[in-house]
Amino acid sequence: MYVQTPAGLLVRLIHVIGLISWAPSCRVSFFPAGHRYNLDMAARMGLLYHPVLLASASSSSRALALSRARLPYPPTFHTYRRSASAAASPRLRPCRRLLPARAMSSSETAGNPYAAELAAAKKAVTLAARLCQAVQQDIVYSGVQSKADKSPVTVADYGSQILVSLVLKMEAPGSFSLVAEEDSEELRKDGAEEILENITDLVNETIVDDGSYSIYFSKEGILSAIDDGKSEGGPSGRHWVLDPIDGTKGFLRGDQYAIALALLDEGKIVLGVLACPNLPLSSISNLNGSSSGDQVGALFSATIGCGTEVESLDSSPPQKISVCSIDDPVDASFFESYESAHSMHDLTSSIAKKLGVQAPPVRIDSQAKYGALARGDGAIYLRFPHKGYREKIWDHAAGSIVLTEAGGIVIDASGNDLDFSKGRFLDLDTGIIATNKHLMPSLLKAVQEAIKEQNQAASLL
Ligand SMILES: Nc1ncnc2c1ncn2[C@@H]1O[C@H](COP(=O)(O)O)[C@@H](OP(=O)(O)O)[C@H]1O
Numbered sequence: 001m002y003v004q005t006p007a008g009l010l011v012r013l014i015h016v017i018g019l020i021s022w023a024p025s026c027r028v029s030f031f032p033a034g035h036r037y038n039l040d041m042a043a044r045m046g047l048l049y050h051p052v053l054l055a056s057a058s059s060s061s062r063a064l065a066l067s068r069a070r071l072p073y074p075p076t077f078h079t080y081r082r083s084a085s086a087a088a089s090p091r092l093r094p095c096r097r098l099l100p101a102r103a104m105s106s107s108e109t110a111g112n113p114y115a116a117e118l119a120a121a122k123k124a125v126t127l128a129a130r131l132c133q134a135v136q137q138d139i140v141y142s143g144v145q146s147k148a149d150k151s152p153v154t155v156a157d158y159g160s161q162i163l164v165s166l167v168l169k170m171e172a173p174g175s176f177s178l179v180a181e182e183d184s185e186e187l188r189k190d191g192a193e194e195i196l197e198n199i200t201d202l203v204n205e206t207i208v209d210d211g212s213y214s215i216y217f218s219k220e221g222i223l224s225a226i227d228d229g230k231s232e233g234g235p236s237g238r239h240w241v242l243d244p245i246d247g248t249k250g251f252l253r254g255d256q257y258a259i260a261l262a263l264l265d266e267g268k269i270v271l272g273v274l275a276c277p278n279l280p281l282s283s284i285s286n287l288n289g290s291s292s293g294d295q296v297g298a299l300f301s302a303t304i305g306c307g308t309e310v311e312s313l314d315s316s317p318p319q320k321i322s323v324c325s326i327d328d329p330v331d332a333s334f335f336e337s338y339e340s341a342h343s344m345h346d347l348t349s350s351i352a353k354k355l356g357v358q359a360p361p362v363r364i365d366s367q368a369k370y371g372a373l374a375r376g377d378g379a380i381y382l383r384f385p386h387k388g389y390r391e392k393i394w395d396h397a398a399g400s401i402v403l404t405e406a407g408g409i410v411i412d413a414s415g416n417d418l419d420f421s422k423g424r425f426l427d428l429d430t431g432i433i434a435t436n437k438h439l440m441p442s443l444l445k446a447v448q449e450a451i452k453e454q455n456q457a458a459s460l461l
């Protein structure tokens with residue numbers, strides 16, 4: 001048994017009317033300033049524009065803009081079709097709103113050669129975060145995470161990727177290439193029809209609820225938008241790098257996750273944004289992932305040479321942040337993966353011991369760790385996957401620039417910079433470590449000693 005929400009029905013009705021009344025000569029005239037889109041462009045993007053939807057979205061945008069200040073955060077959408085148990089669970093009332101009008105920071109104005117890309121990236125991850133929040137709320141309320149059914153997170157993963165891709169195509173200047181985690185292969189298989197329909201509904205409802213764009217995705221458009229993320233990246237040209245939901249395990253638990261987007265330009269990461277919907281805006285130091293502050297939902301952003309900023313996902317003014325200045329490991333704390341399958345907790349514990357770190361590890365999911373480190377919530381991040389695991393560029397691209405622009409250092413356990421120019425994978429066979437410039441020399445020494453001891457112990461077995 002499924003729930004078809006009123007918004008879903010509206011979108012379907014509009015689709016039908018739109019198909020009937022679709023006029024090939026219709027020009028779309030109210031897209032963001034500086035862009036002119038017509039139906040040829042829509043066809044290239046795998047999208048359909050509908051005159052009826054255009055009209056309804058533009059009038060609702062004005063109404064939403066007027067009422068925005070009074071709306072609570074976070075917004076929710078009645079979204080994907082849910083299982084019977086999920087449908088029986090309590091639901092929050094949906095509220096509509098436009099994306100926040102963000103205050104321009106110094107990084108988005110004079111002197112930033114990537115100012116337009118930065119604004120587009122922030123908008124993209126903020127919209128994707130809305131979709132993810134709505135799905136996570138349903139997962140947490142319904143208890144889906146305790147069952148084998150992982151479809152809600154799948155829907156959110158794909159939905160987030162589609163929305164980021166859409167906003168970048170609409171708003172970011174230059175050619176478009178996206179290296180992203182998801183592709184449409186599974187969705188094209190027999191038996192995936194329902195989930196594809198759910199994604200289509202969720203994405204369309206999110207777009208209508210937001211009101212920034214007058215666009216409707218067909219199912220085929222959804223599949224082709226997902227496959228926009230198939231780029232291989234590499235050392236030349238510009239490529240966006242996206243993890244639509246980083247920290248999937250945390251997402252399912254109701255814990256931390258991030259929407260992580262970066263721009264690779266001629267083999268170097270030049271811009272990164274991290275939307276962390278569950279990360280407190282105030283420091284989480286010494287609180288093991290939680291905070292006493294009320295406001296939750298942080299958006300970190302960094303552009304090469306311009307520093308790192310944080311603002312609330314609900315658009316407080318951006319503030320410059322920097323890593324902590326601790327120079328004695330005794331005062332340091334360290335972040336690592338919540339999941340022991342993602343990083344060897346026994347190895348990190350021996351590194352911390354060697355270094356003289358007294359505090360217990362702070363274990364949280366996703367690149368939220370990089371953001372928290374960048375604002376000085378902790379001093380060190382240690383990540384040591386088990387043998388054979390290959391790191392993907394989208395798991396570190398945004399986080400690494402957020403950290404380095406805040407004054408931090410990210411290297412592999414051999415002391416080399418991370419190289420994002422080799423395609424979809426990072427070319428590493430050790431771990432990844434990050435800290436400030438004071439602690440890095442002693443941290444690297446402790447890491448290399450601990451690895452050597454681990455290897456010696458393994459060779460004796
Ligand atoms: N066996 C493994 N070892 C190391 N990392 C892994 C892993 N399996 C998955 N991951 C990666 O670890 C990421 C989460 O990192 P963290 O532990 O810091 O939360 C996952 O991102 P996704 O959740 O996007 O798949 C995934 O890319």
Ligand SMILES: [Mg+2]
Pocket residue numbers: 243245246247394395
């Ligand atoms: Mg990831």
